[in-house]
Amino acid sequence: MFRVLIRTPARSFRILCTELTPRSISISSVFRFTPNIKMADSAQSTPVESSASTPAPNASANANVPARQTNKKQNNTKQNKPPHPNAANAKPKPVKREVKVLMLHGYTQSGPLFRAKTRALEKLLIKALSPLNLVPTLIYPTAPNRLSLSDIPGYEPSTSDAGPGGDKELSDSWAWFRREEATWNYKLINEGFERLAETMRGVNLEGREVVDGLVTDPLDGETEERKEMKGVVRSEVIDGVIGFSQGGAMAAMLTAAMEHVEPGSQPRPVLTPDHEGWVKQIREANKGQPLKFCVSYSGFFALPPELGWLWEPKVKTPTMHVLGSLDTVVEESRSRRLIEACEEPVVVVHPGGHYVPVSKEWVAPLVGFIRGCLEKQQKTAEVEDGGV
Numbered sequence: 001m002f003r004v005l006i007r008t009p010a011r012s013f014r015i016l017c018t019e020l021t022p023r024s025i026s027i028s029s030v031f032r033f034t035p036n037i038k039m040a041d042s043a044q045s046t047p048v049e050s051s052a053s054t055p056a057p058n059a060s061a062n063a064n065v066p067a068r069q070t071n072k073k074q075n076n077t078k079q080n081k082p083p084h085p086n087a088a089n090a091k092p093k094p095v096k097r098e099v100k101v102l103m104l105h106g107y108t109q110s111g112p113l114f115r116a117k118t119r120a121l122e123k124l125l126i127k128a129l130s131p132l133n134l135v136p137t138l139i140y141p142t143a144p145n146r147l148s149l150s151d152i153p154g155y156e157p158s159t160s161d162a163g164p165g166g167d168k169e170l171s172d173s174w175a176w177f178r179r180e181e182a183t184w185n186y187k188l189i190n191e192g193f194e195r196l197a198e199t200m201r202g203v204n205l206e207g208r209e210v211v212d213g214l215v216t217d218p219l220d221g222e223t224e225e226r227k228e229m230k231g232v233v234r235s236e237v238i239d240g241v242i243g244f245s246q247g248g249a250m251a252a253m254l255t256a257a258m259e260h261v262e263p264g265s266q267p268r269p270v271l272t273p274d275h276e277g278w279v280k281q282i283r284e285a286n287k288g289q290p291l292k293f294c295v296s297y298s299g300f301f302a303l304p305p306e307l308g309w310l311w312e313p314k315v316k317t318p319t320m321h322v323l324g325s326l327d328t329v330v331e332e333s334r335s336r337r338l339i340e341a342c343e344e345p346v347v348v349v350h351p352g353g354h355y356v357p358v359s360k361e362w363v364a365p366l367v368g369f370i371r372g373c374l375e376k377q378q379k380t381a382e383v384e385d386g387g388v
Helices: 057-063 068-079 111-117 119-132 189-204 224-228 246-258 273-285 305-310 332-340 360-385
Strands: 002-007 012-017 048-050 096-104 134-139 145-148 169-175 209-211 214-216 240-244 293-297 319-324 346-350
Touching: 096 111, 096 189, 096 246, 111 119, 119 134, 119 360, 134 189, 134 209, 189 246, 189 273, 240 246, 246 273, 246 293, 246 305, 273 305, 293 360, 319 332, 319 360, 346 360
Parallel strands: 096 134, 096 240, 240 293, 293 319, 319 346
Antiparallel strands: 002 012, 002 048, 145 169, 209 214
């Protein structure tokens, strides 16, 4: 006697036979299943269990089907999944654009030193402009006029400096111009502006890169900064300038020399023949385009009469002036006079001395000012492109 148990997803059948017969049993001839009973798929065929020593031939084969076949089918189904009906209507990825900004250091400083002191400001500015799809590139040139120890305010020579060659040059102290104590005229200022023209020409050339704030020749291998610029529409001109102390004064003069008196009109006329050379260089270096904004930290008004043409009429380019209430290096009256030479200036006073505040609290006004200038410029460009 043997027993056979047949299982289906719907029911089980048990067969009891009292005698063995030499012929095989045809299950289909003994049982008729109802058509509406759902059978399992081919990977889960109905097993036949037997108490006999030899299992049914199809039982072990069906039981050993690898589970990964089912997973493979599911993966294929995912890969062949049709695209989402709204995929065709998806908005294109916004285009990122570069914003080039000159960073001008103060008296006795250098480009790399100024970058080290304003690194926190640079990081916050990059983060703040990201929602506008703007990527700032900050350029830190070094002034051309090297200083000696005796040029430093408050310097007192020691005994070791009294001999020949004692007035040694400092290794990394520079100036955009020098002021004559008797007349307050600026000497070497032409060289300072020529250095800015050289920097602008270099950074605006195709293939040039800005690495660590310095303009370099094209590199054989890609640097980290160049990878960040992939997919970014490069700016062909300098967009703005930020300066500190003597660099703040240079920033204001540079802005005035490059701006157009009226939108679409000719640049400001140069009334001092000795300045025509450097003015022509900086305008050509920026392809005749004025700056979009100017920020002056502890900057001051340029007093020499030969520079008076820069302030008549007033500077119309958006300007922001940041003053320290405890600044003892630049008198507030000199900074206020520069403010008066600008049209609708933004003025911020921080409770500190002669330095660039880089905490979030005091970087926020800078970020808001620059964002406002660039957003206004974008809207103006969109209107002009639309022919309105």
